[in-house]
Each structure stands twice: as structure tokens, then as C-alpha cells.
Amino acid sequence: MGFVNNILQQKLEALKEKGNYRYFLEVNKSAQHFPHFYYQNEQGVQRSAVNWCSNDYLCMSxxxxxxxxxxxxxxxxxxxxxxxxxxxxxxxxxxxxxxxxxxxxxxxxxxxxxxxxxxxxxxxxxxxxxxxxxxxxxxxxxxxxxxxxxxxxxxxxxxxxxxxxxxxxxxxxxxxxxxxxxxxxxxxxxxxxxxxxxxxxxxxxxxxxxxxxxxxxxxxxxxxxxxxxxxxxxxxxxxxxxxxxxxxxxxxxxxxxxxxxxxxxxxxxxxxxxxxxxxxxxxxxxxxxxxxxxxxxCNGAWRAQLHNNVLLLRAALNQQGIQYYQNESHITSVKVGNSRLCKEVADSLLSQQGIYLQPINSPTVPPGEECLRIVITRKHQLKHINHLAHSLKKILHEKDQAYRPKLEAVAAAD
Ligand SMILES: Cc1ncc(COP(=O)(O)O)c(C=O)c1O
Known part of the structure; x- marks a missing residue:
């Protein structure tokens, strides 16, 4: 097993090195309070957050x-x-x-x-x-x-x-x-x-x-x-x-x-x-x-609610000057372009703002296209949307300021 274990270890280390190692958040899902859910933070404290990455678009679950x-x-x-x-x-x-x-x-x-x-x-x-x-x-x-x-x-x-x-x-x-x-x-x-x-x-x-x-x-x-x-x-x-x-x-x-x-x-x-x-x-x-x-x-109104929420979300992102992939669907992704930065933004959104957005890193996307994929459902409300747009702008700005010099240094060394 020694040889095999060494290889497994090396591959996992390489994944961590690149910032692509996957950390799972243990979500305590709530049928009553969706899109809110509960989780325990690293200090073992119970917290609640709004889920912005569930694929339960119509909240049927x-x-x-x-x-x-x-x-x-x-x-x-x-x-x-x-x-x-x-x-x-x-x-x-x-x-x-x-x-x-x-x-x-x-x-x-x-x-x-x-x-x-x-x-x-x-x-x-x-x-x-x-x-x-x-x-x-x-x-x-x-x-x-x-x-x-x-x-x-x-x-x-x-x-x-x-x-x-x-x-x-x-x-x-x-x-x-x-x-x-x-x-x-x-x-x-x-x-x-x-x-x-x-x-x-x-x-x-x-x-x-x-x-x-x-x-x-x-x-x-x-x-x-x-x-x-x-x-x-x-x-x-x-x-x-x-x-x-x-x-x-x-x-x-x-x-x-x-x-x-x-x-x-x-x-x-x-x-x-x-x-x-x-x-x-x-x-x-x-x-x-x-x-x-x-x-x-037979419930077209639910679909209409979802698609209307997509428009409200995009209007709020536009207002904050946050760019996202333009498309005619319900999926709104904000490109971050770096796996570590993507994870840091997501971590801060969760710990500081109670917003859960899972970073989408390689191999799900090619390196350089790391993003935050925002999934709105029919039950997200305007207050959730405005909170997300404000928080995203704040954290993206803070992290970008902290990260840009590091990225430029890496690029110069290459
Ligand atoms: C485009 C696409 N096809 C297939 C699947 C697999 O679907 P399932 O979760 O039902 O296995 C996914 C899941 O994320 C997907 O995004």
C-alpha cells in the first residue's frame, strides 16, 4: 500500500497547492426556513446563512x-x-x-x-x-x-x-x-x-x-x-x-x-x-x-417568479457594478479567475455575511475561469438579493485589493 498511498498523498497535496482541494460545508437543511439553513462554524458555533447555490430552483424539495x-x-x-x-x-x-x-x-x-x-x-x-x-x-x-x-x-x-x-x-x-x-x-x-x-x-x-x-x-x-x-x-x-x-x-x-x-x-x-x-x-x-x-x-406562476427573481438579481448586480456572464438562462455566474481568490471570497461571504456561495474551481471549469455561480430560487426575496449584491461588491473589492499585488508578483516571477 506504501507506493499507492504515496501517490494518493502527492496528488492530494498538489490539489491543495493549486487551491482546488474541495472542502464540503455540512449544511443542516431546513424545509421550513429555506433559503436559510444552519451550520456549525470552525469554532463550533451554530450559525445560519442564506443558500445561494442550491439547484432546488422551484423549491420543490x-x-x-x-x-x-x-x-x-x-x-x-x-x-x-x-x-x-x-x-x-x-x-x-x-x-x-x-x-x-x-x-x-x-x-x-x-x-x-x-x-x-x-x-x-x-x-x-x-x-x-x-x-x-x-x-x-x-x-x-x-x-x-x-x-x-x-x-x-x-x-x-x-x-x-x-x-x-x-x-x-x-x-x-x-x-x-x-x-x-x-x-x-x-x-x-x-x-x-x-x-x-x-x-x-x-x-x-x-x-x-x-x-x-x-x-x-x-x-x-x-x-x-x-x-x-x-x-x-x-x-x-x-x-x-x-x-x-x-x-x-x-x-x-x-x-x-x-x-x-x-x-x-x-x-x-x-x-x-x-x-x-x-x-x-x-x-x-x-x-x-x-x-x-x-x-x-401546471404551475407557470412558479416559473415566472423564478425568472423575475433572476431579473431582480441581475439588476442589483448591475447597480453594484458586478460583472457576470451574459446569457438568456437563469444561471448567473461571476467570474473571479483564480481558485484561491475564489475560495477566499466565498469563505468571507459565509463567515462575515451569512451568504453561502460555493466556489466553482478546476476541474469543473478550466483554470482561469474560476467563478461564483449564483443560483436564485423562487423563494429568495428582494432583501436577500440586495444583501448579496452589497456584500459581494464589498468582499470582492477587499479581496481584490489584497490579492492583486500577490498575483502580479507571481506573474512577474513567471
Ligand atoms: C449538465 C449536467 N448534466 C448532468 C448532471 C448530473 O445530474 P445528477 O445530479 O442527476 O446526476 C449535472 C449535475 O450537476 C449537470 O450539471
């Missing part, structure tokens, strides 16, 4: 009716499913949820996984391994789960520049017409909040006979009249072959899925090892997710 549905089904069906989907782990709640998801996305069928990460890896890996000629064309900003799925498949691949249609077409043009190909991208990119030109990508896919795989993890629940996502808001459900989504963010419960044709779902169900060889989601989780989707689809 704290919604009384969802909690009641979860506990009702759990009392009836027990805690876990206790089996893989093939061996007693397919309950009426799993099938009800899959059918609801398929209808929501206007697809023939859907398939549940224990997370969208697992859904992405399993689907891409399974398709690639069974179709060795399949050529993956992947956006350079794709999520780790999409990259991992493509890598695990081992098929030929090309990366296209982020959201760059000209580059994408150049690649498509260069491939033989009869080469099977798949374009893999996200509708809303999780860190910058950039929105993909979905309509134009699907046009290119049609022109060059490629199939399309879209990760809608940060869009489901939040876009279109029925909340089913960005693809639906553009009326493109028929033009996208495979939609990937999560039940763990806007839906507020847990799990992931794909929605596609009967044939494709049957294939992944039959050959996807990451689907076959794992215990299925707890029945109560499926039932609560079904309830959440029912409520989300």
Missing part, C-alpha cells in the same frame, strides 16, 4: 405536498425498492413516472436511472460500444458525465467549439455521409448558463443525418408552458432524438432519466449495464417525483 406524497408512499411500500429493475425493482411507481416523463417530453418512452450522471454515462457508453462506427461530436463545454460516457465508449470523437455552428458544420461536412454520427450537447450549460442554439444544431443534424443527444438537466422544470424544458420551449421535441434530464434539481427529488423512442429505450433497458446492474430508485422517490412534475407542469 421543501413543498409540503411532495413531502407528504413521499412519506405516504414510503409508509406503504417501505424505504428501498430492494432490487434491480429486472429482479423485483420495477414497481407501479417506476412505470407511472416513466410514462409521465415520456408524455412531458412528447417522446414514446422514458427510462429511469439513479441520477442524470448515470443516465448520460450509461446511454452514451452503451450506444458507442454496440455501434463501433458511431462518431461522437461533442460540445467542448459538455458536462463531465457526457465526456465520461463518450470516453468509456471508446468510439471516434471530435470536440466542437462551444456553441459554434460554423465549426460544427465544418466537422459534419468532413465526415462521410454514411458514417453514423451523434451530436452531444446541453441545452443550458450549468456553469456559464449559456443556452445552446438548439434549433440550428438540429437543422445541421438533419442536413448531415446525425442523431442528437441533449442534456436538459438545468432546463427541465424551468422552461416552456408546461415546464418540460428548453427543447419544448422551442417546439423541437420531434427534432431531438434523446433527451436527458434529472429529478434532483428543479423537480426537487432524486434520480435521472432519458426520454426517447420505444426502440432506443428498449435497447438501453436491455444492454445498458449502468441501468441493469443496480438497485432501482426507491418507489416513494418515484411517486414524489411524479407528484412534483404534475405540480410543476
Amino acid at each position: 421543501t413543498e409540503e405536498e411532495i413531502i407528504s406524497r413521499l412519506s405516504f408512499t414510503m409508509h406503504r411500500s417501505g424505504t428501498g425498492s430492494s432490487g434491480t429493475r429486472n429482479i423485483s425493482g420495477t414497481t407501479i411507481h417506476h412505470r407511472e413516472l416513466e410514462s409521465k416523463l415520456a408524455n412531458w417530453h412528447k417522446k414514446e418512452n422514458a427510462l429511469l436511472f439513479n441520477g442524470a450522471y448515470q443516465a448520460n454515462v450509461t446511454t452514451l457508453q452503451t450506444l458507442g460500444r454496440h455501434i463501433p462506427e458511431l462518431f461522437f461530436i461533442s460540445d467542448e463545454r459538455n458536462h463531465a458525465s457526457l465526456i465520461e460516457g463518450i470516453r468509456a465508449a471508446g468510439n471516434p470523437k471530435i470536440i466542437f467549439r462551444h456553441n459554434d455552428l460554423l465549426h460544427l458544420e465544418e466537422i459534419l461536412e468532413s465526415l462521410p455521409v454514411d458514417q453514423p454520427k451523434m451530436i452531444v450537447f446541453e441545452s443550458v450549460y450549468s456553469i456559464t448558463g449559456n443556452v445552446a442554439p438548439i434549433r440550428n444544431i438540429t437543422r445541421l443534424a438533419k442536413k448531415y443525418q446525425a442523431i442528437t443527444y441533449v442534456d436538459e438537466v438545468h432546463a427541465v422544470g424551468l422552461y416552456a408552458n408546461d415546464g418540460s424544458g428548453m427543447i419544448a420551449s422551442e417546439g423541437l421535441q420531434d427534432d431531438v432524438d434523446i433527451i436527458n434530464g434529472t429529478l434532483s434539481k428543479a423537480i426537487g427529488v432524486f434520480g435521472g432519466y432519458i426520454a426517447a423512442s420505444n426502440l432506443l429505450i428498449d435497447f438501453i433497458r436491455s444492454f445498458g449495464t449502468g441501468f441493469i446492474f443496480t438497485t432501482s430508485l426507491p418507489p416513494a422517490v418515484c411517486s414524489a417525483a411524479s407528484k412534483s412534475i404534475e405540480m410543476i407542469s
